[in-house]
Amino acid sequence: MNNWPEWLPLRENLRSLSPYGAPQIGDVLQLNTNENPFPLPAEVQEKIVTRVQEVAASLNRYPDRDAVRLRAKLAQYINYRAGTKFSVENIWAANGSNEILQTLFLAFGGAQRKSLGFTPSYSVHPLIANVTGTTWIAGFREDDFAINSKTAAEQILDEKPSLVFITTPNNPSGTSTPISDIEKLAVAAGEVGALLIVDEAYAEFSAEESAATLIVKFPHVVSTRTMSKAFAFAGVRVGYLVAHPLVIDAAQVTRLPYHLSALTQAAAEVAIDHAELLQGGIDLLLGEREKLVSGLSALGWRALDSSANFLLFSGFSATSASTWQEFLNRGVLIRDVGLEGYLRVTVGTPAENQRFLTVAQEIAQ
Ligand SMILES: *Cc1c(COP(=O)(O)O)cnc(C)c1O
Numbered sequence: 521m522n523n524w525p526e527w528l529p530l531r532e533n534l535r536s537l538s539p540y541g542a543p544q545i546g547d548v549l550q551l552n553t554n555e556n557p558f559p560l561p562a563e564v565q566e567k568i569v570t571r572v573q574e575v576a577a578s579l580n581r582y583p584d585r586d587a588v589r590l591r592a593k594l595a596q597y598i599n600y601r602a603g604t605k606f607s608v609e610n611i612w613a614a615n616g617s618n619e620i621l622q623t624l625f626l627a628f629g630g631a632q633r634k635s636l637g638f639t640p641s642y643s644v645h646p647l648i649a650n651v652t653g654t655t656w657i658a659g660f661r662e663d664d665f666a667i668n669s670k671t672a673a674e675q676i677l678d679e680k681p682s683l684v685f686i687t688t689p690n691n692p693s694g695t696s697t698p699i700s701d702i703e704k705l706a707v708a709a710g711e712v713g714a715l716l717i718v719d720e721a722y723a724e725f726s727a728e729e730s731a732a733t734l735i736v737k738f739p740h741v742v743s744t745r746t747m748s749k750a751f752a753f754a755g756v757r758v759g760y761l762v763a764h765p766l767v768i769d770a771a772q773v774t775r776l777p778y779h780l781s782a783l784t785q786a787a788a789e790v791a792i793d794h795a796e797l798l799q800g801g802i803d804l805l806l807g808e809r810e811k812l813v814s815g816l817s818a819l820g821w822r823a824l825d826s827s828a829n830f831l832l833f834s835g836f837s838a839t840s841a842s843t844w845q846e847f848l849n850r851g852v853l854i855r856d857v858g859l860e861g862y863l864r865v866t867v868g869t870p871a872e873n874q875r876f877l878t879v880a881q882e883i884a885q
Pocket residue numbers: 554615616617618619642687691719721745746747748749754758759
């Protein structure tokens with residue numbers, strides 16, 4: 521919205537922005553926000569309810585401001601995943617990794633500071649840059665959406681940002697950046713005194729090593745992660761930061777007091793205790809992803825190589841916007857990510873994917 525009234529003292533740099541958001545439409549297949557399509561197993565649902573009931577007895581009190589028990593569990597989890605040796609001091613948790621990103625911008629960005637990310641990528645990064653008054657620089661990717669580590673490193677050295685973002689697997693392309701390239705960018709970021717923020721929201725779907733393994737060597741590398749995708753926990757809002765303890769300490773200055781509710785902490789602790797159960801559907805989703813890839817190619821369409829639970833595809837004859845609408849008219853909600861010629865689809869349940877392919881076939885005819 522651009523025509524805000526005179527009496528509303530909205531900050532200049534926010535006047536042309538819109539709030540982030542994909543359409544939330546009922547009664548259609550939701551293949552547009554990269555959620556895990558499988559509900560929590562009944563056993564985990566019950567344990568969460570029991571735990572929440574216990575916590576309800578002390579809801580008159582503020583929650584643990586430092587979420588120590590949750591962070592200890594997250595440290596254990598990341599150590600198990602990445603083979604690292606982190607403890608509570610290396611972890612920060614918040615209401616989704618989006619809040620983590622905001623915390624980092626508030627602490628390390630701001631006026632007179634630059635942030636750099638390789639686009640197309642997660643659109644929330646430039647949005648929070650704007651909101652916090654940090655200059656945003658769109659870095660280069662190749663035509664196949666890969667990051668060229670040489671030109672990317674040069675861009676970091678030229679621009680001297682204080683924050684550099686890599687999303688891997690990348691959203692919306694699904695492609696991943698090898699750890700060897702991330703390491704090269706970590707060297708460049710170190711030379712200009714920048715934090716290298718690796719957004720690993722989809723790490724559990726990928727076979728690449730986590731950038732968290734680089735932190736022992738490069739204290740300015742941080743990994744942001746979430747329970748919204750692989751953990752099937754998007755409704756609870758839990759994201760976390762893996763970093764050197766001094767990064768965590770500095771970022772905490774900008775957090776709101778008691779930001780993470782006692783209910784959230786309790787539910788998340790139960791979920792992490794059942795990580796394997798909650799992520800039990802990942803292999804099935806990866807198999808389904810490959811079925812979608814071949815289904816699309818049978819139509820003469822193409823999907824990019826994805827290491828995540830979604831696909832970016834092209835090859836349809838009409839525009840992205842009208843093809844998106846064609847899908848929606850047939851009850852399938854996918855994502856128009858603003859890249860002409862491409863659309864993004866989240867891998868759903870086998871039945872949902874079958875429906876998606878049937879609809880795609882109708883549209884392709
Ligand atoms: C979905 C997503 C997130 C997750 O955000 P939450 O706030 O944790 O739900 C973060 N980064 C990327 C790239 C994403 O696609």
